[in-house]
Structure formats: structure tokens, C-alpha cells
Amino acid sequence: MEFVMKPIGVIHSPFTNKKQTPIQPTRSQAIGRVEVFPEFADGLRDLEGFSHIILLYVFHKSHGYTLRVKPFLDDQLRGLFATRHPCRPNPIGLSVARLLARRENILDIEGVDMLDGTPLLDIKPYVPDFDVRTDVKTGWYETRSKD
Amino acid sequence: MEFVMKPIGVIHSPFTNKKQTPIQPTRSQAIGRVEVFPEFADGLRDLEGFSHIILLYVFHKSHGYTLRVKPFLDDQLRGLFATRHPCRPNPIGLSVARLLARRENILDIEGVDMLDGTPLLDIKPYVPDFDVRTDVKTGWYETRSKD
Numbered sequence: 421m422e423f424v425m426k427p428i429g430v431i432h433s434p435f436t437n438k439k440q441t442p443i444q445p446t447r448s449q450a451i452g453r454v455e456v457f458p459e460f461a462d463g464l465r466d467l468e469g470f471s472h473i474i475l476l477y478v479f480h481k482s483h484g485y486t487l488r489v490k491p492f493l494d495d496q497l498r499g500l501f502a503t504r505h506p507c508r509p510n511p512i513g514l515s516v517a518r519l520l521a522r523r524e525n526i527l528d529i530e531g532v533d534m535l536d537g538t539p540l541l542d543i544k545p546y547v548p549d550f551d552v553r554t555d556v557k558t559g560w561y562e563t564r565s566k567d
Numbered sequence: 568m569e570f571v572m573k574p575i576g577v578i579h580s581p582f583t584n585k586k587q588t589p590i591q592p593t594r595s596q597a598i599g600r601v602e603v604f605p606e607f608a609d610g611l612r613d614l615e616g617f618s619h620i621i622l623l624y625v626f627h628k629s630h631g632y633t634l635r636v637k638p639f640l641d642d643q644l645r646g647l648f649a650t651r652h653p654c655r656p657n658p659i660g661l662s663v664a665r666l667l668a669r670r671e672n673i674l675d676i677e678g679v680d681m682l683d684g685t686p687l688l689d690i691k692p693y694v695p696d697f698d699v700r701t702d703v704k705t706g707w708y709e710t711r712s713k714d
Contacts, residue, residue, distance in 0.1 A: 423625050425570045427658045444697045456648075460656065463634035465646030465711050469706020476623070476659055480649060481606055487610035499612030499691040501603075504697065509607065510572045510688040511657070516700055541657040543648040547705050550591045550651065551698070553663055558694050561618020566614060 427539035429456035429525075431477060433532045438481065442533045443492050444504070452517070452532030454540060456484070461525035464543075468522045472546035477513045478539045479506035494564045502559065513538070516546050536543075574686035576603035576672075578624060578688045580679045585628065589680045590639050591651070591662075599664070599679030603686060608672035611690075615669045619693035620676070621704045624660045626653035649706065660685070663693050 433452040435441040442448035454475070456464060467473065485507040488497040492505075500508060517529040527543075580599040582588040589648035601622070603611060605683075614620065632654040635644040639652075647655060664676040 421574055422687070423572045423574075423688075425572055425659075427568055427570075428656050438676075459598070460634065460648075464649070465635070466707050467646055469704065470649065470708075471702070471704040472700050474661065476657075476661070487607065488612070496692070499614055500610035502613035502617065502692050504691055504694070506696035508689055509575050510623070512572075512689050514621065514623070514691065516698060518700075539570070539589035541570075542655055542659050544651055544661065545649050545705065545708070545710055546700065546703065547651070548700075548703050549705075549708075551663060553619050553665075553693065553695075555618070556693065556695055557616065557618040558692065558696075558700075560613050561692070561694055561696075 424522055425541055427541060428460045429540040431475065431534050431538040431540055432479055433536045436536050441535060444533055448533050450532040452529050454527040454529055456525045456527070456540070457527050464478050464525065467519065467545065470519060470545040472516055473519050474544040474546050475517055475540065476542040477534060478541060479511035479513050480539055481535055482511045483492040485509055493566045494560060495566070498560055503527060512541065536561050573587060575607045576601060576687040578622065578681050578685040578687055580681055580683045583683050588682060591680055595649070595678050595680050597679040599676050601674040601676055603672045603674070605672050611672065614666065614692065617692040618664060619663055620666050621691040621693050622662050622664055622687065623689040624681060625688060626658035626660050627686055628657045628682055629653040630710060632656055633663055641707060642712045645707055659688065
């Protein structure tokens with residue numbers, strides 16, 4: 421079984437290589453721009469009412485994967501699916517960004533942690549009722565060796 | 568440009584048709600089971616330390632899309648990307664579930680809102696430092712007509 425995904429846009433960011441790129445959007449105040457292809461612009465109506473959006477995108481510079489990886493924030497090998505490492509069987513990235521403004525098919529966003537030119541797969545509104553959980557445990561991340 | 572995604576597993580749930588299925592996982596205490604294909608099982612190590620996981624999956628029963636949709640919780644047409652509607656150009660679903668237990672390649676989860684047999688694309692640990700935002704505005708959802 422296979423599913424073919426085609427980008428609906430491209431994410432522009434200040435980061436042109438992995439070393440510059442923040443590890444997660446909460447660690448970034450970087451400004452970026454989401455260019456949604458004009459044929460999808462009509463689907464962006466009402467999005468400007470939301471302060472935050474979920475971006476799903478392709479880690480397009482990641483090739484291959486291993487099932488044990490050393491997270492950027494730790495020095496031990498961990499199971500890949502217990503990390504946010506970009507090299508995954510389906511290399512889909514997920515980031516929550518602040519939506520600063522929409523101008524037709526262009527979204528100005530803050531808190532960018534993706535590479536310039538990242539292919540965009542989907543945009544969803546960030547809704548705390550759906551997306552926020554309390555009383556959360558975070559395993560190795562709680563006792564990570566780096567910060 | 569196209570990206571081919573292959574499932575890494577399948578999600579088992581009590582829901583065999585759309586009408587039974589909860590609108591969002593926070594509205595569900597339903598128990599489900601994620602069956603990760605054995606060849607990926609090694610990537611699940613360390614996941615049991617996390618109380619919640621992010622599941623990315625295919626809305627496999629959704630076909631086609633329109634750029635304006637009526638959300639389940641509202642009675643006005645909204646831009647598709649300002650909703651969580653399952654019919655999308657790239658029909659990728661995102662749910663946060665509570666991880667109850669892991670037995671090798673099987674995950675018991677609570678808070679299931681997907682159809683039985685849903686193809687799984689990725690699992691990520693849910694980390695409030697990355698995934699939680701405060702001071703959030705939610706546009707039409709705040710003034711929605713239904714609940």
C-alpha cells in the first residue's frame with residue numbers, strides 16, 4: 421500500500437543548512453513565510469482567526485533512516501519513534517507556528533524550525549481543545565543530557 | 568514533485584464507520600491498538616516513557632476535497648485549512664493519544680478518534696515543550712454554533 425503526497429506549497433525560512441536550524445520551533449523566534457500554491461489559496465479563508473497553526477511538511481533533506489538514533493538533545497541511542505529525529509520511514513515533519521498575518525496565499529509565521537524550501541503538505545488550525553494534554557510524562561526527554 | 572508514503576502499521580479502533588467516530592480524541596475515551604509492523608518494532612524502544620504520543624495517519628476513507636467545507640462543529644462554510652476536516656489535498660490525520668502500554672510492536676492507546684484499519688504513517692513523542700502553546704486564539708472555533 422502506498423500513498424502519494426503532493427506539496428500544497430513551500431516554506432521559506434532563514435535556514436539554508438541543518439547546522440543553523442533551531443531544534444524545535446519553541447526555541448526559535450525566527451520569521452518565515454509559507455507560500456501556499458495559488459490553486460489552494462481559497463482553502464486559507466478563516467485561518468487568520470487562529471493565532472497558531474500546525475504545519476505538516478516533508479523533511480526533504482533527510483534520506484534514509486535507522487531505528488535507533490541519538491537525539492540532538494541526548495547522548496544515548498533511543499528508539500526512532502521516541503524521538504523527533506528528521507530521518508524517518510515517512511519523513512513528515514510537524515511544527516506549531518504562530519500565524520502573524522495572511523496576505524491571500526502567503527502566511528507570515530514566527531517560530532520557524534524548518535529549512536528554506538521545505539515542501540508543505542498540510543496546514544491545520546491549532547486548537548488547544550484538540551491538541552493540548554496535561555499531566556504528561558516525557559520519558560528520556562525529562563532526564564536528557566543536553567538542553 | 569511527489570512523495571510516496573508507505574504505512575508503518577495499522578490502527579485498530581472500535582469505529583467501523585464515520586458516524587460512530589468521535590470528532591476529536593479529547594472527546595473520546597475509546598481504547599485502541601496500534602499495530603506497528605514488526606520490521607519497525609525496534610524503533611519503538613523508549614516510547615513507553617512517554618504518556619502521550621502523536622499519531623500521523625492517512626484518512627483512508629476520504630476521497631477528494633473541496634476548499635470550503637462545513638466543519639462538524641459549525642454550520643458555516645470555512646476554508647478547508649482552517650478546519651480539521653478529513654478530506655484534504657494530502658489526507659493526513661493527526662491525533663494525540665494516551666499511551667497505556669507497549670508490548671513489543673503493539674501499543675495500547677486511549678482517546679482514539681480514527682476508523683478501524685487506519686494506515687499509520689508515523690509516531691512521534693508528545694512533548695509539551697515542543698507542542699504546547701499558550702495565549703492561543705481559535706477564530707471560528709471560539710464562536711462555533713455547535714458543541
